């Protein structure tokens with residue numbers, strides 16, 4: 001079998017080069033463990049960036065995908081398929097939303113929300129409502145629409161002109177939002193917890209205030225739950241912490257346990273916003289992805305994952321608070337459920353720290369450039385969290401400096 005170095009040099013010949021991957025090639029995984037092509041074992045507490053809600057290659061999920069692949073994969077959206085109907089029913093049953101549109105990714109789910117917002121007002125005869133209000137440090141995806149409402153200038157460089165108008169307000173700052181939401185606002189888009197931006201938890205009063213402002217001024221409220229949805233924060237959706245009901249929310253990442261799937265969930269009020277012909281996706285809602293989505297929910301129920309996530313999240317938060325208390329290299333712990341972060345001190349080199357953690361066979365990712373992000377499978381075991389925390393402590397005790 002080819003070795004890490006051989007495959008990486010081949011990758012460098014044929015892959016685009018828009019990523020900066022770690023220097024090994026992964027070949028298999030189970031639960032929170034992965035192995036590279038040379039059979040080195042790594043503890044994965046990154047969860048494929050909050051995607052592996054039920055862990056790597058969960059047998060229930062793998063079996064459902066294999067069975068569905070042998071039965072029916074795709075028929076196009078000109079025909080119903082049974083799995084898409086069953087999955088939409090399940091999501092409606094578990095949330096406050098009434099109808100579901102399926103896409104293939106988070107950015108696509110957000111595109112659907114942005115288009116829904118404009119078209120909703122257009123159909124109501126309000127053709128002036130075309131603007132969006134978003135937050136600084138937000139992340140909504142890489143396609144042009146989602147990128148345009150992403151509040152991180154580094155992702156905009158070289159990509160302008162973007163789609164607008166879009167106004168950006170600091171996160172958790174209701175007064176700043178108050179100034180931007182007006183008669184031209186189609187929608188406000190916000191993450192209940194800013195994840196990529198650095199793990200900033202939205203205050204309940206802030207999110208509730210956004211709902212009030214949008215209602216008063218006729219704008220829609222859109223929640224990007226691509227990372228916070230599907231149990232990640234210890235509740236099925238992140239919105240449940242504040243009780244706020246947005247007009248629509250986007251889902252992806254953990255929704256099918258690693259299989260590509262995205263969704264937009266909407267309330268009845270805006271359900272007519274995208275009439276036939278206004279939006280579509282060739283692959284969206286295909287039977288194979290939806291079977292994976294159904295199997296993921298089966299594991300949620302079989303393993304009571306929402307309760308497990310809440311308990312393991314509290315355990316991890318406590319462990320990370322202890323890291324902050326004992327390591328000068330870490331200054332703050334924050335997060336919710338199994339979306340947790342530790343802020344690295346100013347003099348610590350984040351990329352070198354990540355690399356050193358990998359040398360100790362622990363996989364994590366950064367958020368906001370300076371936050372070590374933990375987003376493991378929701379069924380991560382306490383022993384695995386202990387193993388990861390011990391490695392973090394060991395590495396941060398002698399953290400690489402800038």
Ligand SMILES: *Cc1c(COP(=O)(O)O)cnc(C)c1O
Pocket residue numbers: 104105106107108110139140141142191195196224225226227228252253
């Ligand atoms: C990851 C992410 C996206 C983009 O999802 P893709 O599947 O990569 O397109 C959008 N919003 C949030 C909050 C995310 O975390």
